[in-house]
Amino acid sequence: MPVHFDVADGIATITVEGSSALNAMTYEMYNALEDTLFRKVDNDPAIKVAILLGKGANFSVGHDLKAAQAAIDVGADRQVYGPQPFYFNPFPEILSRRMYTPVIGATRGWVLGAAMCYFGLHCSLRIAGESSQFGYTEIKRGLVGASIMAQTTSQMPYALHMLMSATGDTIDARTALDAGFVNEVVPDDRVESRAREVAQLVARNPRISVKAQKMLLIRGERMPQQTASLLAGSTWSLNTLDEPMFATMNAGEAA
């Protein structure tokens, strides 16, 4: 069972478990993650936030390149991956959809390649264990594109991202923190508990408010500012159309 899923108190915990400690990703995992994230988490009114973890000492080293190479060697790639000439057809659904539910990415060890696609694109809040190493090491082997698919270019300073893209080297947790790529760095043995604490902060908030605000941010990512302002202004009516929400907001509770 490569993807474990468990819900308690409105917090979903998703744990990726590969066949080895490296948690290399397989097609079975991509499908399971897509199903878990988009069909289970984002659609369930009982779930307010999700935590995404890798089992053990690593988040994930990314796509299982050995398995992919083995498939190419026996000519099985065209059957598995479809008619595209490029052997690696990466999970298109998961790259073009976005999570409107907050997802806390919590890492230890390697966060590479395809794993950065999940971490960068779908994890809106990030807790890094001290051993975390983020990067696109597949670049050293000539494989292109994960850094663009992960859209991490807009999540850290340009010069740092180019360092990763041009060398294929990883950056450590501290560097990621300084760059604003992750929110916190904690000792490795505190990763799950800190992620849970943050999840509880999120879970205290009304689900619709958080989802609406997050959805607007995602929709507004490439929107000109004037259009974004108009959209935001018109959503103010959300506060009034749902009477209980408006009433709560105007109850004047202390922040």
Place this chain on the structure above:
Amino acid sequence: MSVSVERSGAVTEIRLSGTGARNLATPELVLSLNDALVAFERDEAASVAILAGARAHFWGGVDPDAQREAFADMADMKGKLRHFAFPMAQDMRAMAVAWRRLFRWRGSKPVIAAIEGDCFDHGMVLLGVHTDLRIAARDARFGFPAIRRGDAAGEALASGLAAQIAPAWLNWMVETAEPIDAATAHRAWLINELVDDGDALDRARALALQVARVPAATLRAEKLGTRLTRTLDQDEALIPAIALARS
């Protein structure tokens, strides 16, 4: 008096007075602030402004009583439609129109925010849209705590902060609805400088004098260029850049 404006040389100082110790915004504050910013933009003698709270907080949130009163006619669908679907029918000085205009309108002159205490919810929109340089005291806090109370509107989107700070930090403020402290805001480049409590306005004044030494036309061109060309292609961005350089 919800907004006080004082000009000294090329520097205009705008102080915000909301209600109560937390400086909560009222409809009158929104209307007056809108007017003050427009007047600053049109004042040919003024080239830089400072925005500060008149009390211990910058913008603590919205005064719910004042807001309920201002939006009392939204109790029924006709009122809601009038406010949101047909805004042109509104009296231009009406609260909803002024509110929308305040948070959309862009000025061309640099504004320095001097933040003590809380800068919450629409205060963040003010920060992102209308201010360009930010000095904050150590006790300052930034965030969207109204989300915790059910606010589903797009303050975070309207603030434009997605283009100014790391997404992970904007996400944090929105999804946890927990305010971040000034030190974190500084690390996230939400603010330029951290000062001791009580010193934000003095530091902002010193910075304003520095900014005022740059020719006014240059300041306007630089601000407009920076804001407008952020999302343009390189070639597209050259056109306004050259036009601004020549003007």
